[in-house]
Amino acid sequence: MTEESSPKQVTPYRLLKVNYISVVDWHQKTDLIRVHPNFHGRERQDCVLVAAGNNEYFFAQLLYVFGVFVANETRHMALIMPMDERIPRNERVQSDKVFRFRRVRARHISKTAFIDVESIV
Secondary structure, three states: OOOOOOOOOEEEEOEEEEEEEOOOOOOEEEEEEEEEEEEOOEEEEOEEEEEEEOOEEEEEEEEEEEEEEEOOEEEEEEEEEEOOEEOOHHHOOHHHHHHOOOOEEOOOHHHOEEEEHHHEO
């Protein structure tokens, strides 16, 4: 292959389709998750639920989605900002206690991570 006809090594994406089975009617549904610098005039970085293994999950903000072409195969990856930093007790609001929500915030920017998009629930 010449350099002009060879595939790109990294291909960025702005839309990710995630299929799942609804527990309401047990039919397959599709969510459209976006990472776009100018979605209707504003930057958009959706949040996702990520399976970490051993029945553990965490929320993350999607920062970048891309495909990497290696050894004649494209792997789809995502750069995420985990949202699992606990909020100190003195900063929690009363509604958290009433509704029993676990409030979290984004980790420091240095804690971003790359994941396979297949781990997005």
